[in-house]
Amino acid sequence: MTTAQRTGADIDDSALVDAFLRGDETCLATVYQQWGSLVYTLARRALGDAREAEDVTQLVFLAAWRGRAGYKPDRGTLPGWLTGITRRKVADALAARTRRTELVAAAGAELMLRATDEAVRPEAAIDHVLLADEMSLLPAPQRRVLNLAFYDDLTQTQIAELTGWPLGTVKSHARRGLRRLASRLREDDPVACAA
Structure with missing residues (x-):
């Protein structure tokens, strides 16, 4: 029986890691089954939002799959490596959240400044703030x-x-x-x- 034909229960961790590193796509599903809840729980606790935690979980496994050549088993376990990726993706999500909050606040301030002009559309204020942010x-x-x-x-x-x-x-x-x-x-x- 090949590694691709075995179920998650049949594969020990070292064989799973070897197959994962070789690019065996069925192992990605097994890795997700084994450690997806760990990644999700870490993201959920850090972000406090289930939907955002689901997004981060998907990003973590996508990054792990794409960057699997960078994983070195002699430096640590696969769950430990996934935890490191999770921390980085959570930090990215928090930074994006902060940026969105700042943009919304700036757009609100822009709307207040232009409130006397009846022709001002909320989209125009948001566009102005977004452009100013990107220009910076x-x-x-x-x-x-x-x-x-x-x-x-x-x-x-x-x-x-x-x-x-x-x-x-x-x-x-x-x-x-x-x-x-x-x-x-x-x-x-x-x-x-x-x-």
Whole structure:
């Protein structure tokens, strides 16, 4: 009987680890059956949210499968390795939660500032906050060029004169900054990511 044909009960841990490292997909299901509840429990306790814990559990096993070549049995057990991945994925989830909370708070503040304008749509305030947040992540030269272009309504020639940079440098910073923004905004857009 091959490793792929055995059930989880028939495979001892070392054989399971060997098959997992070789890329035997049936072993992934067995690994999930054996340690999925451990990963879920750790995520649930840390996050306090069942749905988020389920998402993290899936991410952990996906990361484990994709990164299985990085697991070294002589450095620790498979459940220990999965626990380490879980901690990192929980930290990522908490950081994303914090970022979402900050964006919502900033969008609310933006709406309050613009409350006197009846034409303001909530989506516009959220877009403004999201764009400002992404702009803050750009390297300083790219951020400066785009801020001068978007908010000060300067042409690239005027930006070159103001900064003292060559026109080609200003154009390069603008192009790279726009590409980064487009890439980052596509990553944050669940509709674009699903397409």
